[in-house]
Amino acid sequence: QQQVKQSPQSLIVQKGGIPIINCAYENTAFDYFPWYQQFPGKGPALLIAIRPDVSEKKEGRFTISFNKSAKQFSLHIMDSQPGDSATYFCAARLKAAGNKLTFGGGTRVLVKP
Amino acid sequence: GAVVSQHPSWVICKSGTSVKIECRSLDFQATTMFWYRQFPKQSLMLMATSNEGSKATYEQGVEKDKFLINHASLTLSTLTVTSAHPEDSSFYICSALNRDRGSTGELFFGEGSRLTVL
Numbered sequence: 001q002q003q004v005k006q007s008p009q010s011l012i013v014q015k016g017g018i019p020i021i022n023c024a025y026e027n028t029a030f031d032y033f034p035w036y037q038q039f040p041g042k043g044p045a046l047l048i049a050i051r052p053d054v055s056e057k058k059e060g061r062f063t064i065s066f067n068k069s070a071k072q073f074s075l076h077i078m079d080s081q082p083g084d085s086a087t088y089f090c091a092a093r094l095k096a097a098g099n100k101l102t103f104g105g106g107t108r109v110l111v112k113p
Numbered sequence: 114g115a116v117v118s119q120h121p122s123w124v125i126c127k128s129g130t131s132v133k134i135e136c137r138s139l140d141f142q143a144t145t146m147f148w149y150r151q152f153p154k155q156s157l158m159l160m161a162t163s164n165e166g167s168k169a170t171y172e173q174g175v176e177k178d179k180f181l182i183n184h185a186s187l188t189l190s191t192l193t194v195t196s197a198h199p200e201d202s203s204f205y206i207c208s209a210l211n212r213d214r215g216s217t218g219e220l221f222f223g224e225g226s227r228l229t230v231l
Binding site (some may be wrong): 002034036041042043044046047049098099100101102103104105106107 | 134145147154155156157159162170201203204206208210219220222223224225227
């Protein structure tokens with residue numbers, strides 16, 4: 001019930017391509033879904049987040065699509081750049097459990113020049 | 114954005130010694146901080162939840178006596194790895210929940226601390 005499943009594990013795209021990362025969850029009590037970007041040797045940084053009452057959110061080149069009925073959400077990186085090469089984690093928050101975040105397994109994205 | 118500072122960013126110690134890692138929220142008060150452990154190419158695993166002024170809540174399988182957590186103020190939480198052994202070598206990351214933004218659930222992460230136990 002606490003799991004968040006993320007796919008794919010890794011992804012390679014050409015510059016300008018659109019990497020798409022998918023996450024699925026089971027617990028309908030999750031109330032907040034952030035995405036984090038992590039570079040090697042660094043802590044995760046919040047990219048964008050969405051609540052379950054919204055179906056899509058865009059911030060710059062990053063877009064979250066949220067399908068509440070399917071319990072799935074995804075991250076799209078538009079016009080990807082080599083600097084976007086990083087590991088991306090989706091997460092889900094359970095406010096009732098003290099705002100704990102449950103992380104997906106991560107997706108390593110490589111954007112080739 | 115809000116800043117969370119971790120110190121040290123990396124530490125090497127001998128087996129059997131104890132190591133303390135600090136997590137500070139620099140420009141906000143954090144009633145709750147979380148400590149994670151991350152192995153290479155893996156996701157973040159929550160170790161414990163640290164609440165200011167009270168005992169930490171540990172996740173299942175995490176040894177309380179091994180990983181001592183103290184959250185003495187609204188801006189500082191510490192993780193002490195006691196009697197460290199090579200298997201404790203890992204990347205430790207803290208995150209802090211902004212008290213004023215608690216309703217958004219936004220967590221701010223530190224830069225992580227790489228512990229290597231020889």
